[in-house]
Amino acid sequence: MSALPAEEGEPEPSRLDALFAPTSVAVLGASEDPAKWGNWLAVGALRGEHRRAVHLVNRRGGTVLGRRAFVSVAEIGQPVDLAVLAVPAESFEEAANDALDAGARALIGITTGKPAGTALLARIRESDAVLLGPNCMGVFDAATGLELVPEPLPAGPVAFLSQSGNLALELAAFMTDAGIGFSRFVSLGDQAELAAAALLRDLIDHAPTRAIMLYLEDFGDGRALASAAAAARAAGKRVLLLCPESSEAAQRAARSHTAALTSDAAAIDAACEAAGIERVRTLGELAALACAALAWPTPARGRRVGLVSDGGGHAAIASGCAERAGLEVPAVGPDTERRLREVLPQRAAVANPIDLAGDEVGGFARAAETLVASGEVDMLLVTGYLCGYERYGERAAAAELETIGRLAALARHTPMSVHTMHPDTRAARELRGTGVPVYRDVEAAVAALARIARPDVARGAGRVPLLPAPTVAFEDLGYSALRGSLARAGIPFIAAREVYSRGEALEAAADLGFPIVLKALGRLHKSDAGGVAIGLSDAGELEAAFEDMRVRLDPPAFSVERMADLAGGTEMIIGARWDPRFGALVMVGAGGINAEMLRDVAVALAPIDHDHALELLRRLRVAALLAGARGRPQLDVEAAAGALVVLSEVAAEHPEIAELEINPLLVCQGGVIALDARAVAREPLRL
């Protein structure tokens, strides 16, 4: 993995032009057999024949899909800009070389079951060409009419980069139902040469793309990907990510599927938070949020929802959904209630949620307009029978269309999400056409609004820290050396001395003062092995503990340490980890008994600054302890943040360290003190 800044190694736009806007296309392995990739892709390529030359190549020559099939690329006799390689695994290298010989600047390697060879990759790089895949499903670009995919896809304003082809086909169905489509679809395959980060960066200035969806099993250069996503967000394009859970079976599936070098949940979530990437869990959610991303590229003003329904049950269910999703459905003030009473029938509920309770369809518009005018809501949620009134005859249908026009006008300035019992009517299509997201599931309608009120989305484009250049590696990750290194970096440790004999131990204890802690060194988890004795109050106790450990553990050395006063302070854990894709991560959590009960951890991409460290601390449940809840003293949060910053910097500068932990870090009223530390070296990465 390279952790260079994203700008370097990024392809020039011209390189990707051959992939997305080729002047000519050749399909190698084009076939007449409707059960073969070579057939599906040739059919797709020919749909763009009016835009560019399309050549079909088949070893056996003859005719394919009514066109002459060339027996080789060479036989075409014209330059080939983009070559699609739908050939068997054993012919792949040869076909790729033939295409490069013919001047191809871009290659697409369809599903072959074999990785690309290193010689081929080297030649591709030398010739400044690009390779997509291999083992991918192809490319679709709506603006250039490029349809190198096995099934027709709906065109629209959303780009999709995916490590799965079948998921793209399923997503296409969800998107068609939602009335949206793809600006560009790239099946990533093995990412042997072209990786997600470069393709994502290319979308930042891609005018037809207004929102971006990702399905990734392996994040490649994770920092570069996160940086590109942050830049896309800054350019007003929301980035949605679906990836397998970090559970054991999901990881097993991903590794088997794309040989992915997978990252754990904390690493992915930390990267998403830094970049402003919005993570989703299913394809349905991806399509639903893509609609919302188009409608609302920027965060909402706040989280107050005005809710309008024509049924009490719908109002109640939607209110509960909204509040569960973290939105507010505030009761409106008396003035607004009065105004709503003026425009709605007697039976209507007007406190918010609004229940029109039998009013004609125009009540939706009157209620929504009144709510928006009040300034008491930041967004609108409409739920119920709207879009179904057209069933009651022409007059109702006309009134409904007029209502939809008025709602669409409101939606230009106030985010509006609609849930309807009738998602497939003319009225529903009309409403979708205005850009208002219309959902069949109330939960989806609510989730869409909740996203733009979420802090991580609301914060807008993120802060993806660059990894600094590695500094001189620590020579020794042993206990005493590590303590020394971290202390020099600025983390205060409890006074200690490494000793090798009972005599030295007694001498050290006399210098440090009783009570004393004795640790047997040379083991990563000292306390698990009975290698830590605390509260030794005199020389006799120290001698006994020393002898006990010497006999049981025979350690290479001991550490004699001053005993910290735990009363009044609280134990925390601070740590760092090197993720194969995202590099250094820093974490902070509750220590001691709370670590077990609370599972209370905050994680970020390292390095972090002081404000970010404070924010991570504030996020913990034990923030209450630090702040001095229930009459306890306020603890030194600033010092805890300072130690966290230092640890994050050390981790970021030391890629040779896989894991680094200070546990416990005692946070006191005046400062912090580290009581123990451990580190694990990173094994050389097998790639």
Add this chain to the structure above:
Amino acid sequence: MSALPAEEGEPEPSRLDALFAPTSVAVLGASEDPAKWGNWLAVGALRGEHRRAVHLVNRRGGTVLGRRAFVSVAEIGQPVDLAVLAVPAESFEEAANDALDAGARALIGITTGKPAGTALLARIRESDAVLLGPNCMGVFDAATGLELVPEPLPAGPVAFLSQSGNLALELAAFMTDAGIGFSRFVSLGDQAELAAAALLRDLIDHAPTRAIMLYLEDFGDGRALASAAAAARAAGKRVLLLCPESSEAAQRAARSHTAALTSDAAAIDAACEAAGIERVRTLGELAALACAALAWPTPARGRRVGLVSDGGGHAAIASGCAERAGLEVPAVGPDTERRLREVLPQRAAVANPIDLAGDEVGGFARAAETLVASGEVDMLLVTGYLCGYERYGERAAAAELETIGRLAALARHTPMSVHTMHPDTRAARELRGTGVPVYRDVEAAVAALARIARPDVARGAGRVPLLPAPTVAFEDLGYSALRGSLARAGIPFIAAREVYSRGEALEAAADLGFPIVLKALGRLHKSDAGGVAIGLSDAGELEAAFEDMRVRLDPPAFSVERMADLAGGTEMIIGARWDPRFGALVMVGAGGINAEMLRDVAVALAPIDHDHALELLRRLRVAALLAGARGRPQLDVEAAAGALVVLSEVAAEHPEIAELEINPLLVCQGGVIALDARAVAREPLRL
């Protein structure tokens, strides 16, 4: 609210016969106008004309829907068994009385906007008739061909009792898509006479009903409802409940919609757990789980999922969904891997999840059969392109149908849930027809399986405790009296003495021994007002604290108490509450600083027995503290459970108490000791 056992007050079956299987029906307010309830219901009633006499009544006489319209019920001249009252609010009472005069044994009051009068209700009860509603949408019974509803509904094996009509219409659409329908639908309306509990109890022996869905805003006699649900579960009918969240806006909506006397989340969840009711959050989830309830009326053997897919992305996403939902997707053993290798192609992933990776459709059956034969999985999840192979021509379609047959055979003994990209194909309909749940959303397919592996479902029919008859009410809920009452019931309290002067305080302290706690009485929250002084170590400190409180608070009395040794023990809170619908609830949670950080509470319907108390304690995060984690001493969990049982019994026997709390209850190594208590009397219920 009545908290009588469910058996009492339940209508005789014969009473409901007139509602669901009437010998004749009269629709009062029948209308020719297609925008009126009287039209929709008359149309629905006439669909059952071949089953029973249907009479239309309209004041103006003439003809309605091609039939003679009687000007009154009296004019019909034949007995009327069931009368549907679709008349304006002001005519409702008169129409109801007319119908009773004509011998009606059942009345349905459609949406009128007015509650039923007490005189009418009294007459209905006297005449042993039933009233559904008013303000309801009607009744549907598939077996008897009774369609007294405004829109046609799909017939099937699932009953639905609902306080919302629109939700039923929306649910009908979801159910139609899922290939299921209603055995019976009852729109509950105001529940002025017939309430959900009685209607639910009637479904237990209703043969056409194989699963039950509820939408409730007000639970009426909650214990009777829970008992009926538990009986239905015991009879093999799963009970699914949708109800508004206990959030502020949702409650506002429910109160406005049905004047519901709402219960909070903890009460509803405790009742659901006791009864084995499965709570859902949306209509989509309700329909999805109804399919599953039909397929799997009983719990699964375990939570191990065999996952079969034809795409790596689908396998990864589904695995993550399954593990997030609490299921396991275990790697299969080497023997099973080998057997899978024998029946699947080289490229297939065989560790579970299985990825067929390009095998023909029969691979689904071979993989699933091998997994089931291994005994290493308890359920099957199929995800991906299955049901779409028919697109690849007749041979593929035939192979797919054969595969579906083999899968259906497996599903007879092993729960199987299918997610498909192609939910609307012939193959999908075929598969649904065999009883296998088929979903468009992978999350729904997973959620269905997760439910039957959930402990609350797996435990099967529940344990709904009866409320005991109220005992003699406590005369005094003041601090010292309450301590005395609870101590007599069996909860040990710290030694204390109520005093009224400085002299008495000093005398009490001398008897109890320093250090001492002094509390100012007469306030519910003593510590918030500075009315508690702890650790007073001598007479001087006690005098000073006494004087300070006297001057600041002027309390009517003081309590002088022995100071408990908090070290080594842990503080808990135990409490009880009277819910207007479910009666007494008991709760236990972490105390002290943990109460704030953990929000760690378990709640149950009171009274509970000792085993149930232990189970509630085990559920808490602080169970780790009680069990003696990280070298701490093990605390007396049995004594804590004992105190909880006593408190639950006291609460159940004392409906005059709204809230009762012991906080803290100190749990030590040998026993528990209550350090403070408070109670709030229940205000007379306004109904």
